[in-house]
Amino acid sequence: MTAPADRARLEALYAQHAAAVHAYARRRTDAAAAEDAVAETFLVAWRRLDRVPAGDPLPWLFATARHVLANQRRGDARRAALSARLHAEPAPPRPASGVSEEGARLLHALAALSATDREALLLTAWEGLEPARAAAALGCTRATFNVRLHRARKRLAKALAHESPSGGASSTAPRESAPGVASARPADRRRPETASQETRR
Template sequence: MNTPDEQRFTELYRAHHAAVDAYVRRRSDGAHAVDDVVAEVFLTAWRRLEEIPRGAVLPWLYATARRVLANARRADQRRGNLAEAAARHGRHHVDDPADGVAGSLAVAAAFDALGEQDQEVLRLTLWEELPARHAAKVLGCTTATFHVRLHRARTRLRQRLTTTGTASAPRALTTLGRADA
């Protein structure tokens, strides 16, 4: 027979696994094992089940996923630094041709040029479609602060798109102008 904690966790997992998986996939650059990150998020949820607010489960899971991904990126960076140091002692570095593909699209290039904080604010709003109050919880700030960050991120992205002068910029600017959640 399942305990109340097991039942709550099972319901939480069933209700939010797909959303967390999508959140991680959209932020994964291929270097991270998505399934491992998602598993780590739900392991943390199980361990800290009592700390999860009942009315804001998904923002709590997104915030946890964000931290797990950050930890994975730091570990990748350390491994990359080690590999780079080893490469300096004998091998030549070969650039990956896939790196230039994203840069050929104006919106992707402009987005990539933004800082991590601006990118995350836009991802939470446009990709995850979170209301501002939930996105603020993911980032650990107030709703008012989130609105300011969103406004600034949109402004910086618009500036980058208009300076490129490409045909895709007006369509992207229209998408950015939509009302806040």
């Protein structure tokens, strides 16, 4: 492939997928680091353009962005005071301003999960990837990813149960019929008899 053709392909990749890569990075780090991650991701794509899948490059770009973010965390002096786990794992999703109470509980529950569980959930729920594409982004088979996703959903449900505020159990008993409905039915059944009596008269 010639240099102009390479440049044209990279420009097309950027035009089509830069917003998705930025959203992926922004959900995992701050705004400045996300911008750097997008630039580095497409720089890697330029250097390894022959490895970028032609048909569906987005999972490859997400995988590259994930590695870029990991490298950022390891080399960022501002995160030196964080725990070793936070250095080794993607940062938990950060709540946007004005997030609802329910949304905050979800984010806290996600933060309590392992990096593997969290990434499986975010790739499908937030990035909108189908299991096959999410598996490609994580470098595993679809069957393996489906198992991870199933387990991650169960663990998220358990974490959400811990995050839910305590309160009285809501009644799940079926509602009774509205007043007058039940008493009206016998009267309805008597109407044909009354009509037949009037006919005999």
